[in-house]
Amino acid sequence: VLYVRLKGDKEPEWRANAVLRVQANFVENVPLALVLLYLLEISGSPKQIVHVLGGLLVVLRLLHAWGMSKNSGANYPRLIGAQGTFLLMSIMGSAAVFFGILNM
Numbered sequence: 001v002l003y004v005r006l007k008g009d010k011e012p013e014w015r016a017n018a019v020l021r022v023q024a025n026f027v028e029n030v031p032l033a034l035v036l037l038y039l040l041e042i043s044g045s046p047k048q049i050v051h052v053l054g055g056l057l058v059v060l061r062l063l064h065a066w067g068m069s070k071n072s073g074a075n076y077p078r079l080i081g082a083q084g085t086f087l088l089m090s091i092m093g094s095a096a097v098f099f100g101i102l103n104m
Helices: 002-007 014-042 047-069 076-102
Strands: none
Touching: 014 047, 014 076, 047 076
16 A cells, blocks of 8 residues: 555646645644644653654655655655654653653
8 A cells, every 4th residue: 555655646636635735734644743732841751852843743744745645656755754754743742751751
Protein backbone atom coordinates (compact mmCIF):
# COMPACT_ATOMS: atom_id res chain seq x y z
CA VAL A 1 0.00 0.00 0.00
CA LEU A 2 2.81 2.39 0.88
CA TYR A 3 4.46 1.84 -2.53
CA VAL A 4 1.24 2.62 -4.41
CA ARG A 5 0.55 5.70 -2.27
CA LEU A 6 4.14 6.86 -2.73
CA LYS A 7 3.88 6.72 -6.52
CA GLY A 8 0.90 9.07 -6.54
CA ASP A 9 -1.74 9.63 -9.18
CA LYS A 10 -0.58 10.70 -12.64
CA GLU A 11 -3.91 12.02 -13.97
CA PRO A 12 -4.20 15.76 -14.81
CA GLU A 13 -7.34 16.26 -12.70
CA TRP A 14 -5.36 15.05 -9.70
CA ARG A 15 -4.02 18.57 -9.13
CA ALA A 16 -7.38 20.02 -8.00
CA ASN A 17 -8.05 17.02 -5.79
CA ALA A 18 -4.57 17.36 -4.27
CA VAL A 19 -5.25 20.94 -3.20
CA LEU A 20 -8.43 19.81 -1.44
CA ARG A 21 -6.65 16.88 0.22
CA VAL A 22 -3.78 19.07 1.48
CA GLN A 23 -6.26 21.36 3.21
CA ALA A 24 -8.41 18.50 4.51
CA ASN A 25 -5.39 16.59 5.81
CA PHE A 26 -4.18 19.73 7.56
CA VAL A 27 -7.57 20.20 9.23
CA GLU A 28 -7.65 16.53 10.27
CA ASN A 29 -4.18 16.38 11.85
CA VAL A 30 -2.99 19.79 13.00
CA PRO A 31 -5.68 20.48 15.65
CA LEU A 32 -4.78 17.24 17.44
CA ALA A 33 -1.08 18.10 17.19
CA LEU A 34 -1.74 21.55 18.67
CA VAL A 35 -3.70 20.02 21.55
CA LEU A 36 -0.78 17.65 22.18
CA LEU A 37 1.62 20.61 22.15
CA TYR A 38 -0.60 22.39 24.68
CA LEU A 39 -0.71 19.31 26.91
CA LEU A 40 3.05 19.04 26.63
CA GLU A 41 3.42 22.66 27.70
CA ILE A 42 1.12 22.43 30.71
CA SER A 43 2.72 19.15 31.82
CA GLY A 44 5.84 21.09 32.79
CA SER A 45 8.14 20.11 29.95
CA PRO A 46 11.08 22.38 29.07
CA LYS A 47 10.12 25.22 26.73
CA GLN A 48 12.90 24.27 24.29
CA ILE A 49 11.25 20.88 23.71
CA VAL A 50 7.89 22.53 23.01
CA HIS A 51 9.50 24.94 20.54
CA VAL A 52 11.49 22.24 18.75
CA LEU A 53 8.45 19.98 18.40
CA GLY A 54 6.29 22.89 17.20
CA GLY A 55 8.92 23.82 14.62
CA LEU A 56 9.15 20.21 13.46
CA LEU A 57 5.37 20.15 13.05
CA VAL A 58 5.53 23.19 10.75
CA VAL A 59 8.38 21.71 8.69
CA LEU A 60 6.66 18.34 8.33
CA ARG A 61 3.35 19.88 7.28
CA LEU A 62 5.15 22.05 4.70
CA LEU A 63 6.92 18.95 3.36
CA HIS A 64 3.59 17.16 3.05
CA ALA A 65 1.98 20.09 1.21
CA TRP A 66 4.97 20.38 -1.13
CA GLY A 67 4.88 16.65 -1.79
CA MET A 68 1.18 16.80 -2.61
CA SER A 69 1.84 19.56 -5.15
CA LYS A 70 4.15 17.37 -7.23
CA ASN A 71 2.90 14.25 -8.94
CA SER A 72 5.83 12.92 -10.92
CA GLY A 73 7.86 9.97 -9.73
CA ALA A 74 8.41 8.95 -6.14
CA ASN A 75 6.86 11.35 -3.69
CA TYR A 76 9.23 11.32 -0.73
CA PRO A 77 8.35 14.78 0.67
CA ARG A 78 4.73 13.67 1.02
CA LEU A 79 5.79 10.40 2.66
CA ILE A 80 8.18 12.10 5.09
CA GLY A 81 5.67 14.85 5.89
CA ALA A 82 2.72 12.54 6.55
CA GLN A 83 4.53 9.76 8.38
CA GLY A 84 6.69 12.25 10.24
CA THR A 85 3.58 14.05 11.48
CA PHE A 86 2.14 10.83 12.89
CA LEU A 87 5.46 9.95 14.52
CA LEU A 88 5.76 13.47 15.94
CA MET A 89 2.26 13.31 17.42
CA SER A 90 3.16 9.99 19.07
CA ILE A 91 6.31 11.54 20.51
CA MET A 92 4.39 14.59 21.77
CA GLY A 93 1.77 12.43 23.48
CA SER A 94 4.39 10.21 25.10
CA ALA A 95 6.43 13.20 26.23
CA ALA A 96 3.35 14.88 27.72
CA VAL A 97 2.61 11.76 29.76
CA PHE A 98 6.26 11.43 30.79
CA PHE A 99 6.63 15.04 31.93
CA GLY A 100 3.19 14.97 33.56
CA ILE A 101 4.22 12.00 35.70
CA LEU A 102 7.68 13.43 36.33
CA ASN A 103 6.32 16.75 37.62
CA MET A 104 3.59 15.33 39.89
